[in-house]
């Protein structure tokens with residue numbers, strides 16, 4: 001049985017849950033409470049020395065980094081595909097995912113916030129301004145990448161969910177928790193609504209996992 005080490009409101013775990021659901025894979029969840037620092041406990045550091053969620057136990061191995069985990073799932077279970085067949089289109093989808101997973105998520109993460117607050121002594125308003133700044137910059141670019149490209153459809157790329165949507169939806173959820181109004185980016189908002197109608201996204205939503 002596949003084992004997902006995660007937490008209900010961890011965006012990177014949320015991305016991975018959507019991928020597992022889209023692929024129709026059964027999995028067991030092991031929750032590590034980010035609010036109590038359970039992800040830094042020695043037992044979990046044995047699993048993922050980076051002390052980050054998620055980690056996936058599968059086929060006798062431990063996989064880390066949500067992007068690598070999702071690409072593994074894609075290679076092992078190609079249907080339904082999360083990447084288009086064409087190399088140029090695949091690059092576009094991966095770029096949208098990386099915009100979120102590499103360039104946005106980290107600067108707005110818990111550990112960066114904790115450092116800003118405790119080591120650099122920023123107050124709540126300064127912290128919020130930092131997070132809104134980076135989120136806004138990313139969503140501005142994401143919106144343009146969607147509106148300017150005719151390959152954008154019901155979802156970020158075409159008419160079925162891809163890796164790009166798996167990046168976007170959890171980041172929007174996190175941004176809304178931080179008080180950002182997503183209505184400023186109409187295409188982003190429309191696509192997130194489309195995703196929220198999909199069973200795989202609904203089942204992965206943090207509200208469905210907040211008791212684990």
Ligand SMILES: N[C@@H](CCC(=O)N[C@@H](CS)C(=O)NCC(=O)O)C(=O)O
Pocket residue numbers: 009010011012013034039051052053054064065066067101109110111112
């Ligand atoms: N690039 C990593 C990021 C993982 C990550 O930052 N996970 C967050 C939860 S969404 C975490 O464990 N945060 C703990 C912290 O910031 O201390 C991935 O995509 O898996």
